[in-house]
Amino acid sequence: MENLIDNNYILFIIVLGTTLIGIVSGVLGSIVTLRREALVGNALAHASFPGVIFSFMIMKNKNMGLLLFGAGIFSAFSLIIIKFIKKYSRIKYDSALALILSGFFGLGQVLLSIIQNTGDPNQAGLENFIFGEVATILASDIESISLISLIIISIIILLRKEIKLFIFDKQFYKSLGFSCEIMDNIIIILTIAVIIIGIRFIGVILMTSVLIAPGIAARQWSDSFYKNLILSGIFGGLSGFVGIFISLKNSDLSIGPIIVIIVSLIAIISILMKKVG
Template identity: 35%
Template sequence: MSITEYFQLVVSDYTLRTITLGTAVLGAICGMLGSFAVLRKQSLLGDAISHAALPGIALAFLITGAKDTNVLLLGALVSGLIGTFWIRGMITKTHLKTDTALGLILSLFFGFGMLLLTFIQKQPNANQAGLDKYLFGQAATLVEKDVWLMTTVTGICLVVLLLFWKEFKIMLFDADFTKTLGFNIRFIDILITFFIVLAIVLGLQTVGVVLMSAMLLAPAAAARQWTNRLSIMIFLAALFGAFSGVFGTAISASQNNLSTGPVIVLVAAVFVIVSFIFSPGRGILFRQLRFRKNRRDLKLQKTLQFMHSIAVNHENIKHPHAIKILNNFQGFTRKTLQKMEEKDWITITGQQWALTSKGFHKAENLYNQQLADDRTAD
């Protein structure tokens, strides 16, 4: 099945429609909430929480003996929240840095979860088959009620964002100032963290424990390259996440033996790479172009100032001078002269150049600006 055929079948086929909607909604909510994790410099938090959720899934199965998705995800939510508050406690009550606390919780909880999964797999009960899907995800198991759950959580998240928009925005960029305004920083922080944990838990069934952090961070990292405004960043991150889910699902369904979760993450990675290269403000390509333009403009200005220092020694600033005078000047090239002639700063006649009135005034302005900068620096 080709990708075109896939999109034609999405409308009519229940399974494809459910999976596509589920991955799109998951990508959107992960993009929105991932923006807060990226801006708060807590990128590893998603990885730690997703790994911390694994023992909750195993314990929920051991307690209930059933593979009910809602029960397993509830166990993952409880385990993820416990891991999150342990991280917060280790940071505030000890001298450990954030990255150390995140690494400890990630490894300890994931190791405990793998131990429990191994124990479950060795039980003489066939009911435990399929629990390992939460490691790498299995989008094909999504049903309509899962999509409705994701949609409901996304709607609640949007309402909370609108209600506490000002508080969230101020706390992201200046937590101390937020505290002086009388806002409850602890409550706002817990609220953001809770929704991040909730989004991660919802994505475990689709993307899995191992790759969930990429789903949370990649759309936000891509969106950050395109804007400095929080609202636009959240919108773009949600859009990138949704498109990653849709196109990742389409590519996975159109090819044999391709897992949906890893393909979604790879599509999200493409958005990141494209954003890092082609975004106008921060992209590598445009930054390199700006660097070359600035260097070229600086070379032109230095050459013009040197010509000005020669021209002021004559009563007539338009007096012609031999081009060979410039040979020992470091910034001089034939291409530089052509550019300066195009800007009407100089005129070239044969092997001689002459400064124009426009070029003279430009050089005077550069000289005055340099003097003002030197005074400011002193």
């Protein structure tokens, strides 16, 4: 009986964690998608990987707070480089994003190989950041995920009108005295925050799909900005919720990839439904 209670509690923690990540990723991802900057989220997610490895190399332990702090620092640093390239070179924006995406992820792989060759037993598990490890969610993780998710959603709700104007009518937004640069930075910071709470469980490679696919699906069902945010959150949360139970039917299946497959199917079906309609 005690084992059953423990198993149910662990399952509840995993389901709650993945659902929360799916909801907040979907809501924020909808904004990123409407801005047509899906590749930015992709680049930031991949750039976070060397930050995790570099933090471990410096601190010599796997304190999750420090690892994720390093991930956030490297994501922000990659964005600075992208903006520098965009401003001072003739390279197109998408080319700069692709360059940083592959370059930073390659750096992460090299650093990981260096650590693995040292034989340090503490490095075991760092490779899980590539594809994620949802089953490692703990009750303490739920607290941090819930807090960060609540902050992100609250900011989006408070700034919903400003964000809408910023996306669809920048000239009018500027005429009201608002700064496009400040709003752009706010959205980027929120994106990095979502990536930080998600990469450990979804993975740096798969995190982009959880960010972008719900927004793509929502866009097929409504032209309303607010409805897009709500639908994206529903689709993201649903994919996390359903993904857990599918993976329980077959323990050999990784939860992260299953979640990505589900949310991608939701997006594809939504596109096909709109095409048929």
